[in-house]
Amino acid sequence: MKDTIYVIDTSGFIVDIRLPPTSIVTVPAVVDEIIDRNTKLRFDLLHDGGLSVDVPYKEYKDIVRSTSISTGDDTVLSNTDIDILAKALELSKRSTVILITDDYAVQNVAAILNIKYQPAATSGIKKKIKWELRCTGCGSVVRSGTECPICASEIKRYRVK
Numbered sequence: 001m002k003d004t005i006y007v008i009d010t011s012g013f014i015v016d017i018r019l020p021p022t023s024i025v026t027v028p029a030v031v032d033e034i035i036d037r038n039t040k041l042r043f044d045l046l047h048d049g050g051l052s053v054d055v056p057y058k059e060y061k062d063i064v065r066s067t068s069i070s071t072g073d074d075t076v077l078s079n080t081d082i083d084i085l086a087k088a089l090e091l092s093k094r095s096t097v098i099l100i101t102d103d104y105a106v107q108n109v110a111a112i113l114n115i116k117y118q119p120a121a122t123s124g125i126k127k128k129i130k131w132e133l134r135c136t137g138c139g140s141v142v143r144s145g146t147e148c149p150i151c152a153s154e155i156k157r158y159r160v161k
């Protein structure tokens with residue numbers, strides 16, 4: 001019986017992870033989204049302990065994209081979301097994978113792709129965090145999307161205190 005691999009998105013690193021670091025996989029885009037100092041420290045410790053950062057393959061990203069279009073989640077999935085789903089999909093072909101994410105669109109697409117998922121709050125991890133989508137240009141808070149409807153700048157997720 002192979003060990004379970006935990007594929008973790010940005011929301012998963014905000015909380016205190018109690019999983020063996022060698023069982024954790026994430027993608028470079030998630031690492032880029034870690035800005036908060038405490039989260040960065042936590043991530044560095046896990047990385048030193050054996051966490052893997054793997055680049056997702058195009059063929060799996062293409063499957064995730066076409067699936068998200070079929071479910072209508074394509075407008076809310078960020079490139080990072082697609083990368084993490086693609087990595088989870090690839091690994092699930094040869095191992096037991098649990099995707100840890102608090103993002104509903106990611107959970108929705110994972111379900112269609114038969115990838116098991118858990119919210120960060122229930123996966124041996126502590127508290128839940130709240131996110132908001134905010135424009136990197138004008139600072140407007142939006143409900144969904146990757147491009148600002150006002151100034152067309154990129155939308156990013158921010159943690160709400």
Ligand SMILES: [Zn+2]
Pocket residue numbers: 135136137138139140148149150151152153
């Ligand atoms: Zn804007």
